[in-house]
Amino acid sequence: MEITAIITSLLTLLAGIGVFLLACQMMSSNLEAASSERLKKLFARASDNKLLGVGIGALGTAAIQSSGATTVMTIGFVNAGIISLAQAATIIYGANIGTTITAQIVALGMFGGNSVSTSVIFSALAGVGAFLGIFSKRSSFKTMGGILAGFGLLFVGLELMSGSMAAFAALDGVKTFLAGIGNPLLLVLLGAAFTAIIQSSSVMTSIALAMVVTGLIGIEQGIFLTMGSNIGSCVVAVIAGVTSGTNAKRTALIHLLFNCAGVALFMLAAWALGWFDISYGNLFEKLFPSAPQVQLAMFHTFFNTVTVALMLPLTDALVRLVKKLIPDKPLPHQAEFSLRYVDENMLRTPPVAVSQVKQEILRMADIALKNTDRSLDMAVRLDFAENPAFERDERQLNYINRELVGFVVRLSGKSGLGEKDRTYLSGTYRSIRDLERIGDYAENIVEYANALALSQQQFSDDAKYEISQLKELLHQLYANAMEAYRNEDLTALERANVIEEEIDDYTHRMEEGHISRMEKGICTASVGAQYLELSSNAERMADHLINVAKSIRSLKAIPA
16 A cells, blocks of 8 residues: 555656646746846846846846756856856856745745645636636737746646655655655755756755655755755756857856855855754744745745855856866867857747847848948959958858858747747848848959959049948948847938938939940940949948848837
């Protein structure tokens, strides 16, 4: 009979873990979608201010209920060179504080007694959220339904886990076995190992809470299991770091060292307190009597907050240490080009990845403008000193075009994106293609310049002046078009439209003026042909630039 009860309890525990993990994922993805704009602004404020970094990590993790996602996203930022190792360290510190919110929520759901338990009330939100998600037509309501359903399922999973623990608690053999596990180091290792397997410290902490509440283990055992979960949670960061660059590996190591240092300090303090017959369990039992779930949840928050307070002043020293442990090594086959603002690890937090896609497109536009300038300068001066740089940037544009489109395809398939983000991503394919085409037209102009040089001819002074004016107009168009695109500014878009029309008129006048010069014999037919092609290509560049800016219209139509 006891064997049957154990098997049933284990299966119930497994079911509870599964529901809890799915609930975390559902709640996380929908919270990301609901708070995507705020989340982007939050992480955009990362600076060298250590306390600000901690705040960003804590708030970001509390917002999306996933310290793993925050940490992996931070690794992506470091790998892309967007933030420094010190900034990444402080954000990870904050993520450790933010993740304790889950334990506090779970502890709240364990109250009840003879009345209807808060866990049952919260579980009912799964049904409310499901109805809202299924029957609502507005995407915002569907997202809210997903959040409520995830929140409710969190407690459904918790009830299953608690039920399995209560069944275990009724078995004397199981209680005797668990009571014999009193070695703090062994408990820490067990907590770390289990967390590493399921890759969720929230689940491990929730199981520990359920075990403590049902009397299966004591509060002191639960505390050391929870401490171990902090070490086990590093496995997500380690996996992400191993597959990335040197700085990403260093960030993962910072995360591991930080958590290991915190556990080591608290275990040392526990040993010291033991000389005075004081334990963490006794202290928190006195602080929060008759509420074991609150005792463990509050210790979890206390542990992470104190560890951050102790480690924050040592951040620079920790960064120097990991740089020594993982030194810079030149890669034998390092890629010539790379995406600067996006990284595969960012796919763990889609809303922030969307903002980074925009940064990569703005970078692409900047490269396209540089090559436009180089091509027009070569056509005017017939000086090809910049040609190697031009060819390198043209290859870079082609690389970004290919790689960024692939990234956007993968990002578009992720959950956790709001309607505005999905609309934006659907328009990025054309924007990327538009900017790549600008590079192609710049290539054409360089070819015209080469043809002129080979024929030992050049444009007239009037033609050179007109090209310089055209270049100035293109710069004005670029400035306003990118302002519109960056800030979703319709006023800047209107200015860009006016300038684009000016370029259309100006290139038409260029063609008419050049035909007139050819008729007067000032320019030859072959030079005239190159000039007409140049003005036509420049006009098409302007068309592609304005296309990028116009993509914001579909975004402005979506309610915030």
